Amino acid sequence: MTHTTTDEGTALLLEPSALPARTRLLKTLLRSRELSVAIVLLIVVAAAAIKSPDFVVSSDGWRDLLLTPTILLLLAAGQTVVIITRNVDLSVGSILGLSAWLTGELFMAHPGLPPVLAFVIGSAAGAGLGLINGVVVAYGKVPALVITLGTQYIFRGIVLTWAGSSLISASQMPDRFLKLGTAQIFTIPVLFIIAMVIVVAVGYYLQTARSGRELYAVGSDPEAAVLYGLPVNRRVVGAFILSGALAGLAGVVFAARYGTVNSSAGTGIEFQAVAAAVVGGVAIFGGSGTAWGAAIGAGLLMTINSALPMVGISDFWQQALVGALIIAAIVLDRVLAARQARKLIEARDES
Amino acid sequence: GKADTGTSSDGESGGSGDKPLSIVFLPKNLGNPYFDASDAGGKKAVEALGGTFSEVGPQTASPDAQVQYINTAAQQHASAIVLSANDPKAVGSALTQAKSSGTKIVTFDSDTEAQYRDLFVNQASPEGIAKAQVDGLAEQIGDSGEIAILSASANATNQNAWIDLMKKDLQADHPDIKLVDTVYGNDDDQTSFDKTAALLKNHPNLKGIISPTTVGIAAAARYLSTSKSKGKVALTGLGTPNQMRKFVEDGTVTEFYLWNPTDLGTLAAYAAAALANGEITGKEGDKFTAGDLGDYTVGADNTVLLGDPTGFNKDNIGDFDF
Amino acid sequence: MLMDSPPQAALQLAGVSKNFGPVAALRSGSLTVQPGSIHALVGENGAGKSTLVKIVAGVHRRDGGDFFLDGQAVDFGSTAESKAAGIAVIYQEPTLFPDLSVTENIFMGRQILGRMRRIDKATMYREAGKLFQGLGVHIDPRRPALGLSIADQQIIEIAKAISLDAKVLIMDEPTAALSGVEVERLFTVARRLRDEGRALVFISHRFDEVFDLCDAVTVMRDGSYIGTRPIAETTVTEMVNLMVGREVADLFPKQDTDIGDVVLKVEGLQSAGVFHDVSFTVRRGEIVGLAGLVGAGRSEIARAVFGVDRYDSGTVSMSGTAVPARNPRAAIRSGMAFIPEDRRKQGLVTDASVAENIAGVIRRGLAKGGLLTKAQENRAVAPWAARLEVKTSSLDAPAKTMSGGNQQKVVIAKWLATKPDLLIIDEPTRGIDVGTKSEVHRLLSELAGQGLAILMISSELPEVLGMADRVLVVSEGRLTADLTREQATPETVMHAATASSGSQEMAR
Amino acid sequence: MSERTYPSYTHPLWRRLLIGREAGVIALLVIIWLYGYSNIPYFGDTLTLTYILVDMTTVLLIALPMTLVIVTGEIDLSVASVVGLSSAVLGLLVQHGVGMPLACLTALVTGVICGVVNGFLVAYVGLPSLAVTIGTLALYRGIAVGLLGTTAVTDFPANWTELTSRVLGSSGIPTFMMVFVVLAAIFIALLHFSPFGRGIYDIGLSPEAAEFTGVNVQRTKMILFVLTGTLSALAGIFYTLRFGSARGDNATGLELQVIAAVLLGGVSIFGGRGKLPGVIAGVLLIGALSSALRLEGVTVNVINIIIGLLLVLSVLSTSLLAWVSDIRGSRARRHRVQRPTPTPSSVSSQ
Ligand SMILES: Nc1ncnc2c1ncn2[C@@H]1O[C@H](COP(=O)(O)OP(=O)(O)OP(=O)(O)O)[C@@H](O)[C@H]1O
Ligand SMILES: Nc1ncnc2c1ncn2[C@@H]1O[C@H](COP(=O)(O)OP(=O)(O)OP(=O)(O)O)[C@@H](O)[C@H]1O
Ligand SMILES: [Mg+2]
Numbered sequence A: 001m002t003h004t005t006t007d008e009g010t011a012l013l014l015e016p017s018a019l020p021a022r023t024r025l026l027k028t029l030l031r032s033r034e035l036s037v038a039i040v041l042l043i044v045v046a047a048a049a050i051k052s053p054d055f056v057v058s059s060d061g062w063r064d065l066l067l068t069p070t071i072l073l074l075l076a077a078g079q080t081v082v083i084i085t086r087n088v089d090l091s092v093g094s095i096l097g098l099s100a101w102l103t104g105e106l107f108m109a110h111p112g113l114p115p116v117l118a119f120v121i122g123s124a125a126g127a128g129l130g131l132i133n134g135v136v137v138a139y140g141k142v143p144a145l146v147i148t149l150g151t152q153y154i155f156r157g158i159v160l161t162w163a164g165s166s167l168i169s170a171s172q173m174p175d176r177f178l179k180l181g182t183a184q185i186f187t188i189p190v191l192f193i194i195a196m197v198i199v200v201a202v203g204y205y206l207q208t209a210r211s212g213r214e215l216y217a218v219g220s221d222p223e224a225a226v227l228y229g230l231p232v233n234r235r236v237v238g239a240f241i242l243s244g245a246l247a248g249l250a251g252v253v254f255a256a257r258y259g260t261v262n263s264s265a266g267t268g269i270e271f272q273a274v275a276a277a278v279v280g281g282v283a284i285f286g287g288s289g290t291a292w293g294a295a296i297g298a299g300l301l302m303t304i305n306s307a308l309p310m311v312g313i314s315d316f317w318q319q320a321l322v323g324a325l326i327i328a329a330i331v332l333d334r335v336l337a338a339r340q341a342r343k344l345i346e347a348r349d350e351s
Numbered sequence B: 001g002k003a004d005t006g007t008s009s010d011g012e013s014g015g016s017g018d019k020p021l022s023i024v025f026l027p028k029n030l031g032n033p034y035f036d037a038s039d040a041g042g043k044k045a046v047e048a049l050g051g052t053f054s055e056v057g058p059q060t061a062s063p064d065a066q067v068q069y070i071n072t073a074a075q076q077h078a079s080a081i082v083l084s085a086n087d088p089k090a091v092g093s094a095l096t097q098a099k100s101s102g103t104k105i106v107t108f109d110s111d112t113e114a115q116y117r118d119l120f121v122n123q124a125s126p127e128g129i130a131k132a133q134v135d136g137l138a139e140q141i142g143d144s145g146e147i148a149i150l151s152a153s154a155n156a157t158n159q160n161a162w163i164d165l166m167k168k169d170l171q172a173d174h175p176d177i178k179l180v181d182t183v184y185g186n187d188d189d190q191t192s193f194d195k196t197a198a199l200l201k202n203h204p205n206l207k208g209i210i211s212p213t214t215v216g217i218a219a220a221a222r223y224l225s226t227s228k229s230k231g232k233v234a235l236t237g238l239g240t241p242n243q244m245r246k247f248v249e250d251g252t253v254t255e256f257y258l259w260n261p262t263d264l265g266t267l268a269a270y271a272a273a274a275l276a277n278g279e280i281t282g283k284e285g286d287k288f289t290a291g292d293l294g295d296y297t298v299g300a301d302n303t304v305l306l307g308d309p310t311g312f313n314k315d316n317i318g319d320f321d322f
Numbered sequence C: 001m002l003m004d005s006p007p008q009a010a011l012q013l014a015g016v017s018k019n020f021g022p023v024a025a026l027r028s029g030s031l032t033v034q035p036g037s038i039h040a041l042v043g044e045n046g047a048g049k050s051t052l053v054k055i056v057a058g059v060h061r062r063d064g065g066d067f068f069l070d071g072q073a074v075d076f077g078s079t080a081e082s083k084a085a086g087i088a089v090i091y092q093e094p095t096l097f098p099d100l101s102v103t104e105n106i107f108m109g110r111q112i113l114g115r116m117r118r119i120d121k122a123t124m125y126r127e128a129g130k131l132f133q134g135l136g137v138h139i140d141p142r143r144p145a146l147g148l149s150i151a152d153q154q155i156i157e158i159a160k161a162i163s164l165d166a167k168v169l170i171m172d173e174p175t176a177a178l179s180g181v182e183v184e185r186l187f188t189v190a191r192r193l194r195d196e197g198r199a200l201v202f203i204s205h206r207f208d209e210v211f212d213l214c215d216a217v218t219v220m221r222d223g224s225y226i227g228t229r230p231i232a233e234t235t236v237t238e239m240v241n242l243m244v245g246r247e248v249a250d251l252f253p254k255q256d257t258d259i260g261d262v263v264l265k266v267e268g269l270q271s272a273g274v275f276h277d278v279s280f281t282v283r284r285g286e287i288v289g290l291a292g293l294v295g296a297g298r299s300e301i302a303r304a305v306f307g308v309d310r311y312d313s314g315t316v317s318m319s320g321t322a323v324p325a326r327n328p329r330a331a332i333r334s335g336m337a338f339i340p341e342d343r344r345k346q347g348l349v350t351d352a353s354v355a356e357n358i359a360g361v362i363r364r365g366l367a368k369g370g371l372l373t374k375a376q377e378n379r380a381v382a383p384w385a386a387r388l389e390v391k392t393s394s395l396d397a398p399a400k401t402m403s404g405g406n407q408q409k410v411v412i413a414k415w416l417a418t419k420p421d422l423l424i425i426d427e428p429t430r431g432i433d434v435g436t437k438s439e440v441h442r443l444l445s446e447l448a449g450q451g452l453a454i455l456m457i458s459s460e461l462p463e464v465l466g467m468a469d470r471v472l473v474v475s476e477g478r479l480t481a482d483l484t485r486e487q488a489t490p491e492t493v494m495h496a497a498t499a500s501s502g503s504q505e506m507a508r
Numbered sequence D: 001m002s003e004r005t006y007p008s009y010t011h012p013l014w015r016r017l018l019i020g021r022e023a024g025v026i027a028l029l030v031i032i033w034l035y036g037y038s039n040i041p042y043f044g045d046t047l048t049l050t051y052i053l054v055d056m057t058t059v060l061l062i063a064l065p066m067t068l069v070i071v072t073g074e075i076d077l078s079v080a081s082v083v084g085l086s087s088a089v090l091g092l093l094v095q096h097g098v099g100m101p102l103a104c105l106t107a108l109v110t111g112v113i114c115g116v117v118n119g120f121l122v123a124y125v126g127l128p129s130l131a132v133t134i135g136t137l138a139l140y141r142g143i144a145v146g147l148l149g150t151t152a153v154t155d156f157p158a159n160w161t162e163l164t165s166r167v168l169g170s171s172g173i174p175t176f177m178m179v180f181v182v183l184a185a186i187f188i189a190l191l192h193f194s195p196f197g198r199g200i201y202d203i204g205l206s207p208e209a210a211e212f213t214g215v216n217v218q219r220t221k222m223i224l225f226v227l228t229g230t231l232s233a234l235a236g237i238f239y240t241l242r243f244g245s246a247r248g249d250n251a252t253g254l255e256l257q258v259i260a261a262v263l264l265g266g267v268s269i270f271g272g273r274g275k276l277p278g279v280i281a282g283v284l285l286i287g288a289l290s291s292a293l294r295l296e297g298v299t300v301n302v303i304n305i306i307i308g309l310l311l312v313l314s315v316l317s318t319s320l321l322a323w324v325s326d327i328r329g330s331r332a333r334r335h336r337v338q339r340p341t342p343t344p345s346s347v348s349s350q
């Protein structure tokens, strides 16, 4: 089996070890979906900045550019982990709402509560709800789509019951906490830093931990995962717990950022989270994709929303553009995957 | 009439006296402190009259969800529905049906088309509301420069009416002020917040924002208070004192306006009761008493007017709690 | 439990049974493997070998019987437990994660950890490289598993099992897709493991391999243990007799028939990476056998002919009329019938009823005014079920509750109901018990006698040799021989089947 | 060969009708109706019936083709956006003075086009429908909102808007239900009494086997997505006329209601299982339950929780039953396994 690397593309697929380490890394990076989405994101930002430099240059513009996607960033990273296992979590919007309300109630009851503790409690509450989703999906052997659709109704119903028609406003939460909503370190908002640290950690975990890699295996072929002796149910439950925890955290971030919470916080955001993951290169049927890609996807979706009016497109058309973007992303994925599969099969003729 | 052949048909429409008074308050959506205040006023009034009060409403401010609650109230043969409409037309056929089964319809805060209701309780004359906000802002920004409007939903009747009047006022009395943009926050806190951010970015020379909606002005104030535009971009509009107190005190907002929503709810409840027990029919010139608020007369277009809006500022905001 | 027999068996199963609903996959399976030995497990398709393996692996839980490991009674509820107990299994069907690299596939769940319990990729790639070197193959450790040939997939499975460092290594037909050289390398590794004192179980349908490699052999038939012999004390004939339970000649009741006009004509069929320049014909009354190793591409050729798969170039025609590509409906209209190899996934809608399955293709013709009722279906299918003597309690029983042989009869009934001119049948008797097997053979023979053209793909050499009027041999996607009934012997067929591409032109 | 005869059915008709999720849903519907009739004031009014039916008409219409799509194992999340888009198109045309018949027709054609786009991407490009329709959910809604901007078109002729609230005599049944009844009959014939319908089940149970049997999987899926698009557009026209208001954001979030109702009606999200009568009962169950709860003064939050629980439990019921019988089975097996066995040495010496 002598293999002369004629076609560079196939070489990267079939004989990556034959390439020098640096070339390999570079080529993998250049072909990665993360990079292409990031480039689109940069183009969007640049286009908006040319029209209106304030979009990036002014201190508020810069802060909002980073702050606006923060919540979706967290949700998309959590959603990625679930989608990688070939499931989906439609209840994240309701979990966010519950956690945001919980945060408000906590501060009303204990105004002296350290903000850190609010983040911990919010995430823990989200993790608990994620645990419910995960256990029912994994051990009930029922499709995640249906279960999380059901729990979406249930969790939202709980927030509604709890919150009723009231609203927790900024004046009812301590300033220490609300300041976090806009606090900056070296001009970078604290909430954004928190979200980025978490996204990077989740991405790193998925790449370098055994259990992280097992999530990919479970989604790539669930039956094979059982034959391998992988703890499939535990991994699925774990994925839902992580997604729930991040949604819970996003709820606390929501409370800090917007300063006002009512029972409808986070309504409908679950589709955006799924869309961000899909745009960021996460395959909807599991097995591939990164949390980083999803985060960039989230950044792109949210930034497009605020950039469109700058480039003169009425914001009524934003959603249409987002939809077109999602479809373009999955069509592109399919085309690339089909090309790769074909190359791999044809390469068998030559070997 | 046609559909009303059920078991509990009570014959006479209008329910004269002997039928217990039951009034359903149906705000645009739940979770809105403005409606909390008005419904509280309504509740007190209804209970004072010895009737049963109930407050129902959808989660989000959409007309289709409101229709279901109108239907339910009609099924229960409620004496009257007191409604703030999410769409002037979309709730129309449901209201017509409710009317035909004997329920009186009072709108408040946001009206429907006139044929669908018996009475509209107007918080303030649209002209008065528009003028208060425009003149207020003009004074704050020195009567010239770019301003923008942050409204609720694109279809909110009252908002659109006020915006039209504001435009006329601007043209007539403030030629140097330029309205550069109107954006819609859908009475959603997060959306309004993000729209404010976008407004400031898109219009670097913006000098003022008018937000004629309580959700919008609070969100905009919160954004402004943390941005470098605080104190440079003026903000006014319609808001509740409790929500705005903080921003008036920290200087983000100089003055904003509102009528007293509790009084509005009270007046609507008394009007509904008067209709239900046949005291008035809603035609121009009808008179009724609204408890402590005193006597009111139905004006043109079957409308009752509460009064002029109040301005809230550093000096008087401490006197209010709603 | 106290032991008195001196060398304690590494693995021992006795009287193990397993049912899948109404299907008794294993009635009474027994197997005793000593440490430091290689034990062959043989039996016909469907004898229950793989089921036995899956019980040892913890995939299935046994319904009854005893299971000891190193003398300890065990009962595995999951594959993780059996793995932890030191059992490594190479399953018959490769089970890889297509999205992951081959190295990750090998080490999944027990990756080598470096600093801070992070996965040490560099070491893993190195280890994988070493494993492949030991097996004498060239596979890049970094490439994805997607797109590997069946043979390469099997090698990954072997590498995975070897790297587990297990006390007991079970290999379910690991050589089915391998070439001679690769088989030899595997055997070297296997012998080394045996000499290290491990116990190995080797399943294969190739007797030469069994005699070459193993120390003892256990024969199974029809889900039951038949006997165990030291390899030195047995012969191929004895093994076959034990496996089949009767004289072999019984199995292939081939009638002589008159061979008529060309029905199917395939010319220059080509699909990149799968098969190349395939041309052949099948005539009325003729049974053409398509032989070759697993993964040679025979099924792919058949699927392309029938229009389920695409092809790049070439033509297919039925009785002189061209059949459009990638259109099974058109193929059916032209008179083709196709019984695919995977009965449960492709041949049947297992959750649907017997009646719905048999009526599957003809139902469009049954509808009156566009409407179709269950009654119409039942009326139409009953004669076909009767003709094939399908054993079922009622016509609305789901197909999944039936035995493999009966399922195959349902598939055949479904296609015979279309009154085809050509029947393509892929692995006609895979997983079918001996009795039904000869029934199927008799039926095929009878159908050919009535003038049906039959293209039969089979991995069982005796079946091909016994049934076919003509044998086509496929190797690596090319036709490497076209043999008459007289020319076809185990030697000529195997020779052509292992011919590597380009080394030999087709011997017409 | 001996002619065997086969009974057509294992179980008698009554048992076949009684087992299965459909029977459960229908029973639940009847129970709620009877309970409401005797215990909840005003529930017995014909007006209640009218309101339930009018409220659920859009869901009923879309649930018909949605059932077929889900039976093939796919899903269409874009339906509510198609409702919004067709509503926007209708409104825009009426605003520009186009006559109602032509405007309605154009709105329907819009739905067909939406369906073709979904169907093409799913069936012919082979993309997962979940991802595709999340994309078109945003796309179609975006176009709808983009087209109408801030305006709501309300000037529809009264004789058209009245159509949606007209009632059949004194029965309380809305006249428009006749259209639904005809459509339901067509869809039931299509799914349960036609070769095409059998193909739909085959695709859902085993797409590979269906392809081998000569079912045109791609074309079938295409047709089904076009049907969802078309009926969603019809629902959009109904919705617009009922509220007399065309808005781009009409029926936002309706897709989840439709899917919840379909799943509640016994359709498996994995495909291959489910019947239309069950689905229709499922939709009416949600309608009746919500109406009953509202009349009892239960608020929207509790209604949400109840519907969510119903959905989760109905899907779990099959698993729970299997689990219970599994526990029983494994207990029995453990008994067998632990029974005193011959020593290994005696076995190996056979
Ligand atoms: N999951 C299952 N469900 C139902 N029947 C099964 C299942 N697995 C195996 N069977 C049946 O059990 C019997 C034994 O199958 P098994 O795979 O053990 O045979 P085998 O000896 O390995 O055959 P081969 O040589 O073809 O691999 C067959 O009739 C098969 O159809
Ligand atoms: N899951 C798969 N992934 C990648 N390639 C595959 C896969 N299955 C089959 N192939 C490839 O397709 C070709 C034909 O395989 P296939 O097993 O169908 O051949 P076959 O001769 O019909 O063997 P069988 O005896 O199993 O029917 C081979 O090149 C094989 O490597
Ligand atoms: Mg086997």
Ligand SMILES: [Mg+2]
Pocket: C295, C298, C299, C300, C341, C426
């Ligand atoms: Mg094959």
